[in-house]
Amino acid sequence: MTIRVLFFAYLRERCGVREVDVELPEGASVGDLWQRLAARFPALPTEPPKFAVNRVYVDKGHPLHDNDELALIPPVSGGNQ
Amino acid sequence: MMKSSYRVTSDGIDTAAMLAEVGDAGAGGTTLFVGTTRNENEGRIVERLEYEAYEAMALEEMRRIGDEIARRWRVIAVCMVHKLGVVPIGQASVAVAVSAAHREEAFAACRYGIDTLKTTVPIWKKEFYRGGEHWVGPCHAHGVSGRG
Numbered sequence: 001m002t003i004r005v006l007f008f009a010y011l012r013e014r015c016g017v018r019e020v021d022v023e024l025p026e027g028a029s030v031g032d033l034w035q036r037l038a039a040r041f042p043a044l045p046t047e048p049p050k051f052a053v054n055r056v057y058v059d060k061g062h063p064l065h066d067n068d069e070l071a072l073i074p075p076v077s078g079g080n081q
Numbered sequence: 082m083m084k085s086s087y088r089v090t091s092d093g094i095d096t097a098a099m100l101a102e103v104g105d106a107g108a109g110g111t112t113l114f115v116g117t118t119r120n121e122n123e124g125r126i127v128e129r130l131e132y133e134a135y136e137a138m139a140l141e142e143m144r145r146i147g148d149e150i151a152r153r154w155r156v157i158a159v160c161m162v163h164k165l166g167v168v169p170i171g172q173a174s175v176a177v178a179v180s181a182a183h184r185e186e187a188f189a190a191c192r193y194g195i196d197t198l199k200t201t202v203p204i205w206k207k208e209f210y211r212g213g214e215h216w217v218g219p220c221h222a223h224g225v226s227g228r229g
Contacts, residue, residue: 006135008133008135008205010216052203055135055137055141071138071203073135073203074216076200076201076202076203076204076205
């Protein structure tokens, strides 16, 4: 199955990509995809960011399906205004 | 049924238009929170800020916040707007307007709206200060460049 991965903010700048397509075996989870990405992009931090699949926050155990869109969500801008 | 509207925009935020949008003959109180860019952060002199969004999800998250407001409080209308791209110092980057029959609900819902927006809506802020730039987040250990 093919998963589209989106990079934002400092992750986009560090890795030098906005989006990549990743091939994964059926039944793979978000955590499996994160391991694959960490191997491919050494600039990714060891501590994973938050994840969203199809625009909804999920955890690492979330199962992926063909054509899902996974976004790596760095910490958002925070609240000190 | 609560009225609602959610937007991201590369234009300036028109707060008068937002107040008009949440206006209603049944409203006894309207609250408006406006977040503006500050000229200083953690001792650095900030020259401008730039915002980047995962737009489709940002709008969906704003809607989820609005849905939660509708569940928790008796509110007439909610409007949330976030600016993207460059925001010069002193200008609005985000605004939340809420109207309700009574001010208690309008204050509480507006407070909840902005506080939740700033923790869950996928919009990131890059600070350009004298001598460098960096992505702002709860964890300050990342994304620093050009320091010193």
